Amino acid sequence: MPGASGPDPGMPGPWPGPGPGRDVPFYAGGPPQPEPRLVPRTNRLAIVALVTGLCGLILLAVGFAIAALVQAGRRGERGKGLAIGALVASGTWVVVAAVALAVVAGSLVTADRDESGRVTGKDKMLPAALRVGDCFTGFQVESMTSPVTALPCAEPHQGEVVAQVRLPAGEFPGNRKVHEQATDACFIKTIRFLKSRHAQHLEPYLILPAKANWDSGDRKVLCLLTYNGPDTITAPIAATLDPKLKYWTELSYGDCFGKWDADVPAQRVLSCSESHWSQVYAVYKLKAGPYPGEKGMERKAETGCKKQMNKAFGRHPQPEYYSFFYAQKFEWEGGIRTIVCFGMSEDRPLKKTMLPR
Template identity: 35%
Template sequence: MTQPPEDPTPPPPGDQTPPPSYEQQWPVQPAPGAPWPQYGSPYEQPQAPKSGTNGFAIAALIFGIIPICFLGLIFGIVALVQTGKSGQKGKGLAIAGIVLNVIWLVAGVTIAVVSSLDNADRDSTGTITKSGKVSVFDLKVGDCFNGLDNVKMGDTIFTLDGVPCSKLHQGEVYAEAPINEASYPGPESLQRSGETPCKDKLQQVAPKHYANRDVGVIWIYPEKDAWSRGDHHYSCIAISVGRSTGSITD
């Protein structure tokens, strides 16, 4: 008996196409309109931590030592978030910057509260009812005060000791006189030119004291910064010999 050949239909000469492999999962060319297959590992590769110190952490420490608008607090929070994700160095610097900024903030609030407790109290009309510090920028006509013992002409004054006019006091703001200059005339000019308008005001509001010459007249004038903020007047102050009670305008 003759056995048939193992492959009754051998491939024609020259056809070397290999048989299909069961390991081939995708066609070489996708069907029209179909997306190209994506190959890759289904697992994310871990990223190596960044080297060096986080820049925001360094900035947080700098602005913690030299506080500017409490930027160190903001930079410190940003640095903590970034170092937690990237693995960079600087977490300790960020924490130090935050702590320093908190200390500055607490100190500033404390100073502001203590200063406010030391300020003079006013009623709804603006009259001083309780003794305390009064800024020269907040002086009002009718304010009485002490604290002029060591003040000389040309000195820079920031605060005065405001008191109710019913108590013994050295001086009283009896008027404001405008400074009629287009530009800042300078401190030397203002030292000289304030006398005439303030004496004229004294004659108007307290003619008896003006005629008897029983009070002296001084004036507070604005410095250049205050001038640029719109302060263009003299605060005219009557100074009594010794201390007196009441207002010179009574």
């Protein structure tokens, strides 16, 4: 009726209140379900990159990481964080490797030394970092840049740095020319070691400057002697020199020695009252200038020694034979201009001087 309170029975009423079976609103077919969400998969290359990065396989890790970043971006895949982590891990390994390399490199150019500079322990070193007077073992001819062990010369060793030379300034002349120059320069510096009692078992080697070193002003050459004899060497090579041996440039007027042996670079000087076969009768020098060549040197020496023989012996009996020493090209370029003339007995040793009183 008009004016009556309460809902109109013909109109829909409000939602039913709470009660049994009415705890939640009613929807036909049940409550709405959320739409399914697709989760992107993780890029496999990113996983591989992280694993290789953590294992220190730097080049592989960087390659996989870059590929993963590109691939994941194109495909909408996950894994960019893993790829970045691989790059970070690789960077960490690079830093660790750099520090380790610096430590190792530093240790390969230094050795424990006393105040005089002599090596006191056993240290791995690069041959180019050795100093004159350093003895070493582990030298490899086929790999002369491989580390050696520097040690005191009083201990058994393989070789020694006996000299250092500096080649002339100028444009890098090429490896062959550098080797030639270094060979000549080192020979002049090491002549005295030919008087070692181990001379026949000593082999010379060179540590040469590379082009990069040359261009930066480092033209240093190290002259090495290695021992390949049957004994064990436990002293500096200088301590093995025989004072009675003379290289041909050291021979003097009146020196007596045995039969000339071209394979023996130094002669044993004897008392002329002892049995001997040869005696020096003249020593003189040629004028400086360009090297006259092997034949030219031989002619000069032969002509000069004939004149010197006439001067030395005059009317006295002359030697049955005579011969001479003269400079090779590398010796000439090293400043040696000496000619040594000596007489020889033909078939019997002498026991007195052949020179006139």
